Amino acid sequence: MLTTHAVTINCTDDVQLSGLLYRSKVAPIAAVMIAPATGIKQGFYARFAQFLAEQNIAVLTFDNRGIGASPKDHKIMGETLLQDWGQKDMPATLAWLQQQFPALPTHLIGHSAGGQLAGLMANATELTTLITYGSSSGCLRNFTGNYKYQAWFYMNVFIPVTNALFGRTQSHWMGMGEPLPKGVGAQWRRWCNGQGYAKTEFGTHIKQHYYDQLTQPALWIRATDDEISPQANMDDILSVYKNLNVTNKIIHPQEHGLRHLGHMSYFSRQGLPLWSEIVTWIKQHS
Template sequence: MHEINILCEDNYTLAATVFTPTETVKGAVLLGPATGIKRQFYQHFAQFLAEHGYGVITFDNRGIGQSLSGEIKYCDVTLQCWGEKDMPAVLEQLKLIFPDVNYHLIGHSAGGQLIGLMSNALDFTSMFNVACSSGQLRNMRLAHQVKAHFFMNFYIPLSNQLFGHTKSQWVGMGEPLPKQVAKQWQQWCNGAGYVKTAFGKTIHQHHYDDLTLPSMWINAIDDDIANSLNVEDMISVFPKLSYEVLTLNPADYGLNEIGHMKFFSRTSKSLWSLATKWLNTQSKG
């Protein structure tokens, strides 16, 4: 495990961590983070993958954690540029560090949603998404829908107006978010198909129509955001994608909860073999 900096095509620098297996490298994983979540959150899971033979890079998207340059209120980053600029640069770095192996995306929420914006998305062999969905507000159960509408359609605009950015940390939603990231997040969750709402508007080139790679979509029955309807809504953005969906019940794994975030918690280590089994299958040959 060692820290590196990754230079994006537009010369923006990202903070990242590399996890290297001690023995033969079976494959390499780009671990795409959820919106506003720092790379340290995934450290133990990444170490687990490395112990099972997979090279891994975790990273902070620009504007988040150690990839924030200057004051956040002056940060003009968008959610879209995470997919168009940050993730492609991380994949190119992954290929340099771990050459001549298969490359896999393990995406958490936004980390899986944004793959189609990557110019090099077709270089992936497989995708394993956790709690990845369109997050469409109208598909949520009523009690959570009220909370989601409050956060998206009241809290985000108000916080942006008052502070010049969204203080997500005040409501338990990860790191502070650059203004335009939160605004785009709000817009995409209010429409069907998440990123699809920006096609032909701010997004003019993408690979969502081209991706045919095998994919596994993991969600949990206690996840109010990535519920089955929203997972299906996100998958619909990939018309040619080969996919499986697995919905987890925490009780089946001796857990009290999984929700939207707990898959990557050390308390949920009983779930992690789902990822290594998938990677082992996709890395053969």
């Protein structure tokens, strides 16, 4: 029997995020926060969260500021930066989880940006492990084929134009989640035109980070058909997380009877055959 509770996560700057806690009636063996991809609402991860909760793992999902059920007022949409998700929203989410389950090991499961931004969390060293899917640097120069031109257009034409015309990045027009706060899209553009994702602005916009302080075990997963996260960009982001104890996992979808995984389907019902590996990892490190 599972329960799902709506929760409020208080950030240090008084922004209140929307979260959902999934758990079974049995005492949990571990606690997990699922950090979402850019512009993706927490509901996208509901089935995955339920699966983990069925294995007696408490799971907290959340919406970053400007996304989903979290605040979207004029100030949020006009002033939020991408780094705010890593420096404010994710640390607050982990702190809430630790307050609820102080005796349990805590794990971060990051999808794309959710894994990329973990090194900005002041409390990231308190995580037991990190698990990521599709978390790469997004460096434009490493993309190949037609996607290279699509990504360049999105970053260098679509983002600045929609920001200028609408005061936000209209990501949903391109099938990429919800509209993004203006500053999120602009900073994302700068990072993808550089190398090492957030490393692009170390010492300028980003005065403090923790990427090189993280030494815990990490499971870094990519699918061979994920054109958004080519191996070159996985290597690029891991060069920033230079002290993590990383286990790389490359998934060939056809070997699991799957036609496609790409950047998103791992967390859909299609990815169900692969989720037991996450449970095994968490149990081994709890």
